[in-house]
Amino acid sequence: MNLFGGTINNLENGLSxxxxxxxxxxxxxxxxxxxxxxxxxxxxxxxxxxxxxTYIQANRTDQRHIDFSAKKSTPGVYSYTNLRYRENGNGVDMDKEQASLAENTIYYNALIDRINGKLNTLQTVIKGGN
Known part of the structure; x- marks a missing residue:
């Protein structure tokens, strides 16, 4: 039974x-x-x-079929291959990284607040509106 129409699942994916x-x-x-x-x-x-x-699994219709599934460890992560920010070949821009960290923290906290709101709504319904 899906209490929130998939909202919690979508928020969980956002948190991931x-x-x-x-x-x-x-x-x-x-x-x-x-x-x-x-x-x-x-x-x-x-x-x-x-x-x-990522999660592809074969349907085994016979015991002789090979059971397999394919999984990736860190989906979505990629490197900037041609980026060279400094003389030593390092491609990290600290200002950009700190700004990205702040932006991502705000995004994460917003998702947590939204999940808390959904769970508080469920708790209110369970208690009967009190």
Whole structure:
């Protein structure tokens, strides 16, 4: 039974995206001084496409069929291949990364607030409006 018409599931997917983006930004910041490190980013559209194609499973109609499923570990993450920000080949722009981190934090907190609102609504209904 889907209580919110898929809203909680969509918010959960948004949180997954924000978490992967946050980890990617943190990795870029941590490698700020690493020579030849190329900055990484997360694309929501790439993550969505890969997530739709990630969990492919075969339907076994016979015991002799091979059971398989394909999974990817970090969908949507890609590197800037031709970006060279500094002389040592490093592609991390700290100002951009800090701005992205702040933007992603606001996005994540907004999703958390929306989920809390949905759950508070459910709690109010369960208690009978009191």
């Amino acid at each position: 995206y924000a978490t992967v983006k946050n980890k990617t930004i943190a990795q870029n910041i941590a490698n700020n001084d690493t020579p030849n490190y190329k900055a990484k980013d997360v694309s929501f559209s790439k993550m969505l496409n890969e997530a739709q194609n």
